[in-house]
Amino acid sequence: MSLFFMNFLNGVSLGMLLFLISIGLTIIFGVLGVLNFAHGSLYMLGAYFCFQFVSLSHNFLGALLLAPLFVALIGGVIEGTLLRPVYGRDVSFQLLLTFGVLLVLDDAVRLIWGSGYHIVDPPAFLGGVVRLAGFTYPVYSLFILFIGPMIGLGLWGFFRLTLWGKKIRAASMDREMAAGIGIDVNRLFTGVFMFGAWLAGVGGTLAAPLRAIGPSMGEKIIIESFIVVVIGGLGSFPGAFLGAMILGLINAYGAQYLPKATMALPYILLAIILLTKPRGLLSKES
Amino acid sequence: MNGGVTKRSVGLVAAALAVLVVLPFVVGTYFTMFVTEIMIMGIFALSFNLLFGYTGLLSFGHAAFFGVGGYMAAFLLIHGFPSLPLALLLGTLAAGLAAVVVGYFSVRLDEIYFAILTLGFGMMFYTLVHQWRSVTGGSDGLTGLVLPPLGIGGFQVDVSSPRAFYFIVAFFFIVTILVLSRIVASSFGLILMSIRENKERTAFTGINIRAYRLASFVVSGLFAGIAGGLFAVFDRMASPSMLHWTASAEPVLMTVLGGAHVFFGPVVGAVLFFVIEHVITQFTDIWMIFLGGILIPLVIFFPEGVLGTLLARRRGKRFKGSGGDKA
Amino acid sequence: MKGKRIVGKSLVMGIFFAVALVLTLGGVAQAKRPIRIGSVYIMSGFAATYGKFAKNGLNLAVQEINKAGGVLGRPFKVTFEDSRAKPPVALRAFRKLVYEKKVDALIGLDSSGVALSVVPVLKELKTPLIITHAATPDVTGKKCNKYAFRVSANLSQNVQVAARIAAKTGAKKWTTIGPDYAFGHQTWEYFQKYLKKLNPNATFMTTTAFPKIATEDYTPYITTIMNAKPDGVIISLWSGDLINFVRQANKLGFFKAKFKVLMTLGAATEVLYALKNQMPTGIWVGTRYWFLANNSPVNKKFIKAYKRKYHVYPSYNAQNAYAAAYVLKAAIEKAGKVDKEAIVKALEGLTVEVPVGKITIRAGDHQALLDVSWGKTAADPKYPIRILKPIVTFKGAEITPKVSETGCKR
Structure with a gap:
């Protein structure tokens, strides 16, 4: 029973990280119509920037503030110079282009920080452990469990209550109409991409104390993020949350109950959901 | 957009054919193998493009059929199966069978959902091959294939000779081109293209969209299986990496790079991909940053793929020229 | 008129010198044609650190060997290729190294899956390979062959x-x-x-x-x-x-x-x-190698040189690649010539002292017997x-x- 409970916590905290990475992906797709293959690399950049800031200043919270901003800036450059020419083209071109971006970022990281692994410590007040159901459990994971929904709620409020949020939602429903009512679509697109990149950066920064930071760490996460946003419903915000939770829990309980099948489980789940709900669980269209 | 083979291109093809025949006698062993691999990947990419360029379905799990074809052939040959052509044929059929199953479920979906669903199926096959140690060798794959000699008209050809295998692959490459170009120019191909252009309108004419898509999916899977079988023979192994999603990405990248809406686009893409990689790895092992740095401008400046855009540009010039004559 | 003749004269002289220079250089090059080594490791992706270490170790050994006069008076020259941890990519690299770069010997391999797929093809490539990392027992077990050797501890x-x-x-x-x-x-x-x-x-x-x-x-x-x-x-x-x-x-x-x-x-x-x-x-x-496990002069020299050059203590992958270069050197010297079949023969039963200790390559399965700490x-x-x-x-x-x-x- 306690193992069941522990793996519930494990699954949910993994789900929270997946959620943070996936919402950026789903927002970018929802508004720009671009499936960003390099999103995992932006997450990776978040982790590396976090490592850099923490090793310079020993201040994790400062890194949490700064690292995602740097990622957002890089996102802005990518959107402004590379993505803009391919809007409206077939999704395969965007995949190829963002794949090119992924290759460049992966190698750039290796050239700057080397091919070895780095680790980041959580701040001291989050570094401890608590006892739960006969296990010790890291405070930092509880922090993730807490901050995930906070960021989720913050985003929800942003989209529902602020002017920018409403503009973004309008643009994601109908780009032409948005332009018609005087929204500067170019600026909006840049803003949204930077925002998505920022979220990936937040994911990377928050993941840094839990993961070994190494080359190509973004490639592992990108397919999982694709699965999350597709089973949740592309462009859907609550869908990304639901998808991330499902994937996180499947990972945790799979390890406990079906260890031989963990590799296939996410894909089997994906197929079942897409065949029963072709647009994902919480899609806007169905 | 013209799917078929025009008269002009027949001349080009004849020239290409001549080059193909002479090539292994003028270049060294490695380049013979280099071109062999390009032709195999060319078959793979062409098979993918029947589905993508002509039917409008972006498969991100096509490596499953490439892999099934490869594993079947490798499995037979490793257990002493005496006939290479038969092993390839059975590999192809196995790939076709896998395509029937995957296609049956997948063709109901469109666009990105189709892409992700095929990715999911592809990764299921990958997992199967990776985990089924007793049959597929697990992560190690099936390695060290021993190739039976090929009997052609009384001669015993040693298939492991790079030049002999080059011609075997060239044969399949040409057959693939002939068959697929026939298919896309046939009424079947025209229906596929009209499904791509407008699914609803095509359905109104009483055409069973799903059946046509499935047929396209299976043909595409069959040819991917041929490519996979040849690849396994070429590398004397079948490894799980043949089925990974990164392997599914390869024909996508080649096709988009070359041009999905011209028949030879995927082949040009395969050539470009291999040549670019070869040149880059020649002088550096941080090849990713250079490959990415070349891919990005290619995508931006060639909106129809490299071959597609070049052809469109020439056609555009010619039209402009004729317009000038009239004035 | 005179100017022209001078020009003509200097032209002739120039050509003469150029030809002489080319001939001498060519002669020198002939004598000192490097011994080519092809090397394949994981250079990119999440395990790229393995390739980096192997490259460091191999480069260090080659530098030392060349500085000390090379092998049979000829320097080693290494060409590195990236296996990307994928068997087909690794095999392509091997074929390129053997058929195109005409290497005399191969050193490399991190992944066991890669090793198992490449080793059987060595019979076609007819080139000795010294494996320095891939640990699957099978490449010196049921898939062993004439050209595959391993100087690192296996699984x-x-x-x-x-x-x-x-x-x-x-x-x-x-x-x-x-x-x-x-x-x-x-x-x-x-x-x-x-x-x-x-x-x-x-x-x-x-x-x-x-x-x-x-x-x-x-x-x-x-x-x-x-x-x-x-x-x-x-x-x-x-x-x-x-x-x-x-x-x-x-x-x-x-x-x-x-x-x-x-x-x-x-x-x-x-x-x-x-x-x-x-x-x-x-x-x-x-x-597969612990840098403090022995105090031999060979080990101490290696650690010191490695630390000076790369500012960290050597990893096992660095030592193994470093050792492979010295093993190859010993084999070529034992063979007395740079010939693939002769190198294969010389490698069998060879004992060489490398940082990890004295290692002996068994003639039977080509696995090195070495200390494991x-x-x-x-x-x-x-x-x-x-x-x-x-x-x-x-x-x-x-x-x-x-x-x-x-x-x-x-």
Whole structure:
């Protein structure tokens, strides 16, 4: 029973990280119509920037503030110079282009920080452990469990209550109409991409104390993020949350109950959901 | 957009054919193998493009059929199966069978959902091959294939000779081109293209969209299986990496790079991909940053793929020229 | 008029000198044509650190050898290729090196899957390959062949030591956490086989954990194994995965639990450097070369040179690649000529002293007999990383199965 409970916590905290990475992906797709293959690399950049800031200043919270901003800036450059020419083209071109971006970022990281692994410590007040159901459990994971929904709620409020949020939602429903009512679509697109990149950066920064930071760490996460946003419903915000939770829990309980099948489980789940709900669980269209 | 083979291109093809025949006698062993691999990947990419360029379905799990074809052939040959052509044929059929199953479920979906669903199926096959140690060798794959000699008209050809295998692959490459170009120019191909252009309108004419898509999916899977079988023979192994999603990405990248809406686009893409990689790895092992740095401008400046855009540009010039004559 | 003649004269002189220069240089080049080595490792992706270390080690050895006059008066020249951890890519690289670059010998390989697919093709490439990392017993076992040699400790040697240490701990009920591919499963299978022989009372649990390669989150596996309450756990995760695992296991109190923990590749320096003081102390860890395991002059010289050049202590992958260059040098000198078949012959039964110790390449299966060291992790203010204290070293002959037991038939 306690193992069941522990793996519930494990699954949910993994789900929270997946959620943070996936919402950026789903927002970018929802508004720009671009499936960003390099999103995992932006997450990776978040982790590396976090490592850099923490090793310079020993201040994790400062890194949490700064690292995602740097990622957002890089996102802005990518959107402004590379993505803009391919809007409206077939999704395969965007995949190829963002794949090119992924290759460049992966190698750039290796050239700057080397091919070895780095680790980041959580701040001291989050570094401890608590006892739960006969296990010790890291405070930092509880922090993730807490901050995930906070960021989720913050985003929800942003989209529902602020002017920018409403503009973004309008643009994601109908780009032409948005332009018609005087929204500067170019600026909006840049803003949204930077925002998505920022979220990936937040994911990377928050993941840094839990993961070994190494080359190509973004490639592992990108397919999982694709699965999350597709089973949740592309462009859907609550869908990304639901998808991330499902994937996180499947990972945790799979390890406990079906260890031989963990590799296939996410894909089997994906197929079942897409065949029963072709647009994902919480899609806007169905 | 013209799917078929025009008269002009027949001349080009004849020239290409001549080059193909002479090539292994003028270049060294490695380049013979280099071109062999390009032709195999060319078959793979062409098979993918029947589905993508002509039917409008972006498969991100096509490596499953490439892999099934490869594993079947490798499995037979490793257990002493005496006939290479038969092993390839059975590999192809196995790939076709896998395509029937995957296609049956997948063709109901469109666009990105189709892409992700095929990715999911592809990764299921990958997992199967990776985990089924007793049959597929697990992560190690099936390695060290021993190739039976090929009997052609009384001669015993040693298939492991790079030049002999080059011609075997060239044969399949040409057959693939002939068959697929026939298919896309046939009424079947025209229906596929009209499904791509407008699914609803095509359905109104009483055409069973799903059946046509499935047929396209299976043909595409069959040819991917041929490519996979040849690849396994070429590398004397079948490894799980043949089925990974990164392997599914390869024909996508080649096709988009070359041009999905011209028949030879995927082949040009395969050539470009291999040549670019070869040149880059020649002088550096941080090849990713250079490959990415070349891919990005290619995508931006060639909106129809490299071959597609070049052809469109020439056609555009010619039209402009004729317009000038009239004035 | 006169000017013209001078021009003409100097032109003739110029041509004469140029030709003379080309001829002498050509002559020198002829005599000093480098001995070409082709080298294939993982240079990109999540395990790129292996390729980096191997490259460092090999480059250092080649520099030393060339500075000391080369081999038979000719320098070594290495061409590196990236295997990307994918068998087809690695095979393409091998073909390029042999057919296009015309290399005289090959050194390389990290991944066992890659090694198993490339080794059979060596019979076509007809070029000796010295494997320095890939640990699958099969390339010097049932898939062995004339051209494949290995100078690094393989899985069975390493796990044999693990089993001996495990037997001494007295722990009875064992389980494992390992990567979900051949390496992880074989480690567990060999461990059971060897430990059962040493300690017939040992039992092996059905609750095991095989997370897939590059798993990000190990917590469910860790809690599941802890909950199963074993007496001992053998862990065969490596590199980035091991780093991830150790950090997450620390937080869950894994190393403070009652069971014994053995990590077959826990003493790899890339792991220790990344984890620093987060590596728990008092844990038995293995490696394929531990830089403090012996005090031989060869080892000391290597550590000093490596540290000066790369500012870190050498990892096992660096030592293994470094050793391969010296083994190749010894083989060519023994053969007396740079000829592939002669090198193959010379490699068989060859004994060379390299940093890890004196190693002998068995003629029967081409596996090197070498010392394998394990140790308990310990803190030492003199080192920036955890070191091993005490260190136990087993002789190669003691821990290597007989050739007849390896399945190697040539």
